[in-house]
Amino acid sequence: MTKPLLEVQGLTKYFPITAGLLRRTVGQIKAVDNVNFAIAKGETLGLVGESGCGKTTTGRLILRLLERTAGDMRFRLDGREVDLASLQGERLRGFRKHMQLIFQDPFSSLNPRMTAMDIIAEPLRAHRIGGRSEILDRVKWLTGAVGLKVEFLRRYPHAFSGGQRQRIGIARALALNPELIVCDEPVSALDVSVQAQIVNLLKELQEEFGLTYLFIAHDLSVVENISARVAVMYTGRIVELAETNELFHHPRHPYTDALMRALPKPDPHVASGRELLAGEVADPSNLPPGCAFHPRCKYATDECKERVPDLQDLGNGHLCACCRADEIELPGVAGIADK
Numbered sequence: 001m002t003k004p005l006l007e008v009q010g011l012t013k014y015f016p017i018t019a020g021l022l023r024r025t026v027g028q029i030k031a032v033d034n035v036n037f038a039i040a041k042g043e044t045l046g047l048v049g050e051s052g053c054g055k056t057t058t059g060r061l062i063l064r065l066l067e068r069t070a071g072d073m074r075f076r077l078d079g080r081e082v083d084l085a086s087l088q089g090e091r092l093r094g095f096r097k098h099m100q101l102i103f104q105d106p107f108s109s110l111n112p113r114m115t116a117m118d119i120i121a122e123p124l125r126a127h128r129i130g131g132r133s134e135i136l137d138r139v140k141w142l143t144g145a146v147g148l149k150v151e152f153l154r155r156y157p158h159a160f161s162g163g164q165r166q167r168i169g170i171a172r173a174l175a176l177n178p179e180l181i182v183c184d185e186p187v188s189a190l191d192v193s194v195q196a197q198i199v200n201l202l203k204e205l206q207e208e209f210g211l212t213y214l215f216i217a218h219d220l221s222v223v224e225n226i227s228a229r230v231a232v233m234y235t236g237r238i239v240e241l242a243e244t245n246e247l248f249h250h251p252r253h254p255y256t257d258a259l260m261r262a263l264p265k266p267d268p269h270v271a272s273g274r275e276l277l278a279g280e281v282a283d284p285s286n287l288p289p290g291c292a293f294h295p296r297c298k299y300a301t302d303e304c305k306e307r308v309p310d311l312q313d314l315g316n317g318h319l320c321a322c323c324r325a326d327e328i329e330l331p332g333v334a335g336i337a338d339k
Contacts, residue, residue, distance in 0.1 A: 003076055004038035005212050006062070006180060011035040011071035013057055017285060029285045031057045033236040035071070036311065041179070044206065044213040046227030046244070048220060048259065050281055054236040055216045056104075059182040062214065063099055064092060075099075077179065097127055097176035104185040106165035110157040116143075116168050117153040123175040142171040147201060163194035170201065174209070183215045187222060199226050220259055224248055229317075232256050235282045235292040238311060242318040249332040252320040254297045257330040291323065299328050 017027035032054045039045045047055050060066045073084035103109035120139045146167040187195040231241040240253040251257045258277050279296040294300040309321040
């Protein structure tokens with residue numbers, strides 16, 4: 001089998017909690033805790049979960065915008081394997097062109113004092129790629145590729161709509177021909193109609209340039225539309241990972257099932273059938289013993305309160321971290337729609 005473009009093993013990030021005049025460490029926030037996954041070249045892996053579950057932190061660790069506490073990150077490029085965690089200095093700076101980021105907020109991620117031309121050209125100038133005329137030609141081509149008019153290049157970010165700003169952000173991410181793009185909730189700040197346009201644009205660009213996406217989101221309907229596989233996170237850990245169709249129709253973890261039930265129905269005359277989760281999201285600085293989800297899970301047993309479940313393969317690449325994954329039956333989106 002072809003080895004994946006990116007392979008993450010045991011990725012962990014703890015943020016220290018300090019107190020007192022000497023700022024001594026009195027605790028830790030387990031933002032990302034022993035995360036494992038791989039992404040094949042040309043694939044989109046969706047990463048979903050509630051706010052604060054560690055999705056964005058995971059993406060930033062991969063991009064080396066944050067330093068990991070533990071774990072390995074392997075990137076395969078041109079037949080060679082690169083240890084992302086070991087890159088430092090100029091080697092790290094040079095490798096950044098292979099991994100880019102699309103930010104969540106298309107307004108705050110753009111410099112208000114720079115024109116669209118300068119924003120898109122900035123990565124090329126930072127990496128000293130091409131002369132002035134070559135950069136101009138590249139920017140014009142990128143502008144057309146993301147669906148913007150060339151005459152817009154002299155405008156500043158405030159003169160664009162939210163969707164147009166995100167297209168500028170996408171063009172900037174594409175400027176260096178990256179292999180991997182981390183999409184950090186790229187449509188959550190946009191209107192629903194514009195969300196569909198941006199998702200379709202990302203899919204078209206992926207097909208045209210063979211891009212690989214780590215697509216971070218909390219909206220399952222968006223993730224279902226763009227992802228080949230989906231990983232579900234809860235309090236810093238992946239609790240389920242499977243192909244998109246398999247996950248949506250045959251979820252095996254109660255938390256995944258709860259996320260499915262939270263999906264809105266387009267018909268206002270049909271009852272939603274929602275079953276709200278009891279309790280609050282576990283505190284990552286003071287996780288409960290055993291499975292972190294057990295205080296909110298109606299299927300929890302004494303074993304769930306004592307043992308932290310590992311991801312186990314249930315067959316066909318469907319991974320789940322639940323003590324009762326082989327016992328309980330969950331309806332998925334089809335069963336919920338029937339209610």
